[in-house]
Amino acid sequence: MVSLFTAFSISNWMFQTRIHDIVYDGLLTDGQKIIQAYQSTPSAELVPFMQHFSGYSGNLLQLYKKDREPLLQEIEPIHVDPRDIELVLANNITRTLDANIHSIPMVGIPLQINGEPYAMFISLQHNRVEEELMHSIHVLYMLILFFGSFLILIAARYVVNPIRRLTEATKKMAKGTFDREGLSTKRKDEIGQLSISFHEMAEELTKLDQMRNEFVSSVSHEIQSPLTSITGFTKALKQKKLSEEVRLKYLTIIEEESERLSRLGQNLLQLSYLQQDHHPLKVRAYRLDEQLRRIVITLEPLWKAKEIEMDEMEGIAIEADQDQLDQVWINLLSNAIKFTPPQGMIRIRSTENAHHVVVSISDNGIGIPEEEIAYIFKPFHKVDKARNSSVKGNGLGLSIVKQIIDLHHGDIHVSSNLGTGTTFSVTLNKKNVLSRQEDDK
Numbered sequence: 001m002v003s004l005f006t007a008f009s010i011s012n013w014m015f016q017t018r019i020h021d022i023v024y025d026g027l028l029t030d031g032q033k034i035i036q037a038y039q040s041t042p043s044a045e046l047v048p049f050m051q052h053f054s055g056y057s058g059n060l061l062q063l064y065k066k067d068r069e070p071l072l073q074e075i076e077p078i079h080v081d082p083r084d085i086e087l088v089l090a091n092n093i094t095r096t097l098d099a100n101i102h103s104i105p106m107v108g109i110p111l112q113i114n115g116e117p118y119a120m121f122i123s124l125q126h127n128r129v130e131e132e133l134m135h136s137i138h139v140l141y142m143l144i145l146f147f148g149s150f151l152i153l154i155a156a157r158y159v160v161n162p163i164r165r166l167t168e169a170t171k172k173m174a175k176g177t178f179d180r181e182g183l184s185t186k187r188k189d190e191i192g193q194l195s196i197s198f199h200e201m202a203e204e205l206t207k208l209d210q211m212r213n214e215f216v217s218s219v220s221h222e223i224q225s226p227l228t229s230i231t232g233f234t235k236a237l238k239q240k241k242l243s244e245e246v247r248l249k250y251l252t253i254i255e256e257e258s259e260r261l262s263r264l265g266q267n268l269l270q271l272s273y274l275q276q277d278h279h280p281l282k283v284r285a286y287r288l289d290e291q292l293r294r295i296v297i298t299l300e301p302l303w304k305a306k307e308i309e310m311d312e313m314e315g316i317a318i319e320a321d322q323d324q325l326d327q328v329w330i331n332l333l334s335n336a337i338k339f340t341p342p343q344g345m346i347r348i349r350s351t352e353n354a355h356h357v358v359v360s361i362s363d364n365g366i367g368i369p370e371e372e373i374a375y376i377f378k379p380f381h382k383v384d385k386a387r388n389s390s391v392k393g394n395g396l397g398l399s400i401v402k403q404i405i406d407l408h409h410g411d412i413h414v415s416s417n418l419g420t421g422t423t424f425s426v427t428l429n430k431k432n433v434l435s436r437q438e439d440d441k
Contacts, residue, residue, distance in 0.1 A: 005145060020105050023124065024095045027107040030059055031122040035111050046113055047071050055125060064089070064119040078123050084108055088119035098123060162191050166198055173202065176209075211378075223264065226257035268396065281321040281407060288316040288357065292348060295329045299337065306342045316350055316357055319431050324404045331397040332361050332424050339365035339422070357430050362423040368416040376414065377402040 034053050038044055047063065054061040055075045062078045063071040064085050084094045088108035098104040106123040187195070233250040236242070242250075296303075336346050340363040349360045368376065379399045405412050408428055416422035 011141075023105040024107055027059070027105065027122050027124070028093070028095075028109070030057070031107055031109045031120060034061070034122075035109065035120070046118070050120070058125045060123045060125050062121045062123075064121070065116070076125060078106065078121060080106070080108070080121050084121075085119050088121070089117050091117070159191060162187070162195055166195065169198065169202070173205065223261065226260045226264075229257045230254050264396070281324065283319055283321055285317060285319045286322050288318045288359070289350070290315075291322060291325065292329055292359070295326065295333060296348075299330070299333055302334070302337045303346065306337065306340065306344070308337060308340055308343070309345050316352055317430070318357055318428060320408055320428060321404075324407070328401050328404050328426065329361075331401050332426075335397065336361055336363040336365065336422070336424075339363065341365065352430065355430060356427055358425055358427050360423055360425045362421060364421040367418040367420055368414070368422055369418060370416075373414050373416060377412075 034050070037053075038046065038049050041049070050061050050063055051072050053059070054072055060074075060076055060078055061072060062074065062080065064080070065071065066089065068082060068085050079098050081096065084096050085108075087094050088110050091110045092108075093110070094108035096106050096108070098106055104123055104126075106121055108119055108121045111118050111120055233254050237247060237250050333346070340346060344364050347360075347362045349362070351358045377398050379396055402412060405426060405428070410426060410428040412427070413425045414422065415425070
């Protein structure tokens with residue numbers, strides 16, 4: 001509204017200034033022509049001659065001598081400031097407005113008659129048509145100001161209302177309420193894009209909050225189970241009438257549950273460490289096949305106990321963080337051994353091209369249900385078939401695997417069929433892991 005009012009005032013001032021300039025020029029020209037007509041008629045008397053032209057063609061005339069008294073009978077009164085009369089009598093041309101009606105331009109022209117100075121003032125006769133026209137123009141300006149302000153107000157509300165809803169939603173979000181009601185919009189402009197982006201952000205935060213709650217619940221469950229066992233068997237050990245065999249059994253259970261708690265703590269620390277921004281990788285070149293053979297030898301007691309047959313693989317060189325990939329192969333092979341039945345088969349296969357290496361670890365174990373594959377890399381997720389006391393684990397191993405592979409800008413793919421086995425395929429860059437790590441820094 002301020003901008004519209006300012007535009008109205010400036011345009012009105014510019015219009016009147018331009019019109020006044022045109023009128024001043026026209027009055028000066030008409031006045032000079034009247035004086036030239038009088039001077040070319042030697043027999044004419046000044047006052048009757050000027051009186052004859054007053055009111056002609058819409059012009060009004062008035063003459064003054066040194067006494068500043070008007071010499072012509074006024075058809076309409078012309079109000080002249082005495083200071084302007086003095087200036088014209090001093091042989092100056094003046095441009096001014098009527099002293100009482102400031103919208104009427106007036107020009108003062110000096111002339112000499114028989115060596116005596118006169119001041120002639122010429123102005124415009126009131127024209128009701130022009131007055132109505134100017135009045136209409138002013139009314140039009142006011143209508144433009146009013147309707148323009150009204151329309152701008154509507155447009156402003158159209159723009160501000162969705163921003164206001166976003167502001168309210170932001171305040172709720174800051175308090176932990178991820179309510180997306182009322183944020184949907186069909187607009188395609190920048191406000192619409194902002195609303196869509198905010199809606200997507202709220203949806204992701206809702207998922208993140210659910211994951212956080214599930215994570216806390218899972219951690220609590222994983223901690224509570226061994227603690228309950230440790231507490232229960234510790235109380236049982238206080239009984240004096242226990243045989244040495246039972247006492248040893250209880251102590252073994254307490255030891256295993258303590259180790260389980262320790263592994264859980266270590267895995268949580270490692271997962272948190274891997275999820276930190278700008279996690280440094282100690283990249284170096286080494287033989288991937290030798291690394292895998294070393295891991296297989298390390299896990300030999302596990303697969304030998306189940307009489308599982310292990311495959312060999314061809315020689316491959318790679319640039320990566322060897323310690324981190326040790327954890328990847330240990331977790332994947334350990335899972336394969338866990339879920340492969342006695343006298344089963346685990347195959348380690350590798351393929352390579354100029355840029356990538358693909359390592360596949362396949363088993364003929366119990367497999368993973370198709371609906372579970374999308375969730376196996378989430379922390380604490382356990383496939384239902386694995387939920388038995390004979391299979392140890394806290395559901396963090398595959399989460400750690402996924403995080404390490406992501407840090408190496410690689411990919412992991414899972415294919416599985418119930419009852420026939422599972423294959424984990426890991427794709428890694430052969431040589432440009434180091435350069436990408438430097439880019440991240």
